Amino acid sequence: MRNLRLLIAYDGTNYLGWQRQKQGPTIQGILEDTLRQILGHKVKLRAAGRTDAGVHALGQVAHFHTTSKRDLETLFRALNALLPKDIAVLRVEEVDFKFHAQHHALRKTYFYQIYNHPVRHPLLRLYSWWVPEPLDLEAMKACLPHIIGERDFASFRKSGTDLKSTVRTVYEAAFKRVPGVAHLLRFEITGRGFMRYMVRNIVGALVEVGRGRLGPEDFLKILEARDRSVAPPPAPPQGLFLKEVYYGKKWRAKDYAPKGVKR
Amino acid sequence: MRNLRLLIAYDGTNYLGWQRQKQGPTIQGILEDTLRQILGHKVKLRAAGRTDAGVHALGQVAHFHTTSKRDLETLFRALNALLPKDIAVLRVEEVDFKFHAQHHALRKTYFYQIYNHPVRHPLLRLYSWWVPEPLDLEAMKACLPHIIGERDFASFRKSGTDLKSTVRTVYEAAFKRVPGVAHLLRFEITGRGFMRYMVRNIVGALVEVGRGRLGPEDFLKILEARDRSVAPPPAPPQGLFLKEVYYGKKWRAKDYAPKGVKR
Numbered sequence: 001m002r003n004l005r006l007l008i009a010y011d012g013t014n015y016l017g018w019q020r021q022k023q024g025p026t027i028q029g030i031l032e033d034t035l036r037q038i039l040g041h042k043v044k045l046r047a048a049g050r051t052d053a054g055v056h057a058l059g060q061v062a063h064f065h066t067t068s069k070r071d072l073e074t075l076f077r078a079l080n081a082l083l084p085k086d087i088a089v090l091r092v093e094e095v096d097f098k099f100h101a102q103h104h105a106l107r108k109t110y111f112y113q114i115y116n117h118p119v120r121h122p123l124l125r126l127y128s129w130w131v132p133e134p135l136d137l138e139a140m141k142a143c144l145p146h147i148i149g150e151r152d153f154a155s156f157r158k159s160g161t162d163l164k165s166t167v168r169t170v171y172e173a174a175f176k177r178v179p180g181v182a183h184l185l186r187f188e189i190t191g192r193g194f195m196r197y198m199v200r201n202i203v204g205a206l207v208e209v210g211r212g213r214l215g216p217e218d219f220l221k222i223l224e225a226r227d228r229s230v231a232p233p234p235a236p237p238q239g240l241f242l243k244e245v246y247y248g249k250k251w252r253a254k255d256y257a258p259k260g261v262k263r
Numbered sequence: 264m265r266n267l268r269l270l271i272a273y274d275g276t277n278y279l280g281w282q283r284q285k286q287g288p289t290i291q292g293i294l295e296d297t298l299r300q301i302l303g304h305k306v307k308l309r310a311a312g313r314t315d316a317g318v319h320a321l322g323q324v325a326h327f328h329t330t331s332k333r334d335l336e337t338l339f340r341a342l343n344a345l346l347p348k349d350i351a352v353l354r355v356e357e358v359d360f361k362f363h364a365q366h367h368a369l370r371k372t373y374f375y376q377i378y379n380h381p382v383r384h385p386l387l388r389l390y391s392w393w394v395p396e397p398l399d400l401e402a403m404k405a406c407l408p409h410i411i412g413e414r415d416f417a418s419f420r421k422s423g424t425d426l427k428s429t430v431r432t433v434y435e436a437a438f439k440r441v442p443g444v445a446h447l448l449r450f451e452i453t454g455r456g457f458m459r460y461m462v463r464n465i466v467g468a469l470v471e472v473g474r475g476r477l478g479p480e481d482f483l484k485i486l487e488a489r490d491r492s493v494a495p496p497p498a499p500p501q502g503l504f505l506k507e508v509y510y511g512k513k514w515r516a517k518d519y520a521p522k523g524v525k526r
Contacts, residue, residue: 009384009385009386010385011385011386011388056386058386080382080383085383085385085388086385086388087385088382088383088384088385089382090382118521119343119351119352119353120343120348120351121272121351122272122273122274122348122349122350122351123272123274123319123321123390125274125348125349127386178443179442179443180441180442180443258381
């Protein structure tokens with residue numbers, strides 16, 4: 001039995017998210033079905049983090065167990081040949097049998113794109129949140145120290161979810177202008193792990209600060225209230241990208257394919 | 264009677280190109296129908312240049328005549344409210360009645376995006392040409408002096424087209440790496456005017472040089488042959504963007520909307 005790890009990129013536009021569902025196509029569903037077709041047995045994929053409908057990924061990671069002895073290069077080529085064009089496998093690796101894509105993730109980085117211009121951008125509509133009102137970027141940046149470190153993010157959890165703990169650790173958070181694309185802002189956040197909707201809820205509140213409807217002090221009050229009902233609605237899914245998952249040196253690949261491809 | 268000029272951006276993915284057709288949706292068709300709905304009379308739009316199916320635009324320009332006295336701000340808002348999300352009007356201007364979007368264009372700039380990596384990019388598939396083989400960028404750049412200036416581009420016209428002249432003037436042409444997006448190359452070209460398929464045919468030949476199947480000296484021979492049949496096939500449409508059309512000071516707007524929006 002081998003434990004294989006996939007590095008995956010996808011355009012979430014046409015999917016109901018990562019997790020397999022009966023109602024329609026999902027990333028997990030398509031990947032598991034394609035792996036089954038190649039390997040000849042049922043496959044259960046475990047992802048670093050589930051992404052919601054419409055959310056994209058540049059560096060999702062998932063692992064699965066297989067009895068197949070198929071070489072990694074062949075598996076890599078077969079996957080990319082059979083997968084739809086909006087899903088690609090960037091790397092196939094063999095890892096220690098104990099490796100678990102979700103449990104062993106040390107850091108995850110997401111970014112969220114905001115197109116801030118009075119007129120919508122036809123070519124960014126599926127990859128950003130269009131905010132036509134002018135945003136006060138300095139006020140938004142002033143909120144960021146409040147979310148760095150180990151905090152109770154109860155106010156930014158998904159409505160109606162019941163979790164053992166709403167404490168999470170954020171290592172870094174920053175706003176940048178995307179070079180070469182006028183009016184496109186990118187919010188990048190790295191943490192140990194995130195609750196469902198957490199990044200989108202943080203961005204939803206930050207944009208209210210940017211619009212001037214809330215001040216940075218209100219943002220802090222919302223965080224400290226530990227109450228989802230006081231926070232603004234989440235930012236829409238199409239602006240969100242899972243950029244990278246980091247596992248540390250312990251879980252380095254034993255072998256990988258293709259040899260010529262680096263991230 | 265007024266002469267109005269539109270600055271237009273669109274995602275060409277879901278259209279059969281600019282020019283109105285009976286077989287399916289086109290940018291011209293959608294815009295004319297929307298204008299007719301707003302203005303209450305039939306409208307004939309003239310574009311700076313027709314784009315083919317799948318080709319995108321960030322700065323297409325078109326003009327039309329109208330008897331309507333509707334103010335430009337209202338027209339601008341109504342257009343963007345009614346147009347599908349993959350077409351946006353960035354500016355509505357009133358110009359001299361003699362202005363013609365095609366005849367008075369002094370310069371047009373197109374760019375063409377190539378994603379050069381062994382694995383395809385799910386999020387760039389509709390906005391670039393995926394070339395998996397390593398490209399020799401220096402060899403491609405070595406071809407560019409041959410296309411600068413007034414040249415006979417007969418070898419790069421669309422197959423089967425009959426034109427009075429195949430001589431065109433190219434002012435600038437350059438390859439760049441797109442900042443912030445690994446493995447994405449951009450070929451940008453500015454000229455007085457271009458034949459149909461000319462940019463895509465040039466890119467098709469340049470990529471053959473990049474792949475090492477042709478040398479820069481073969482590129483020159485192809486150009487000098489003035490024969491379409493000796494040139495490689497065109498690059499696919501989804502990598503091509505009409506970036507900008509320049510008219511000079513003579514055709515400045517008399518009035519425009521919205522006031523707050525600059526390109």
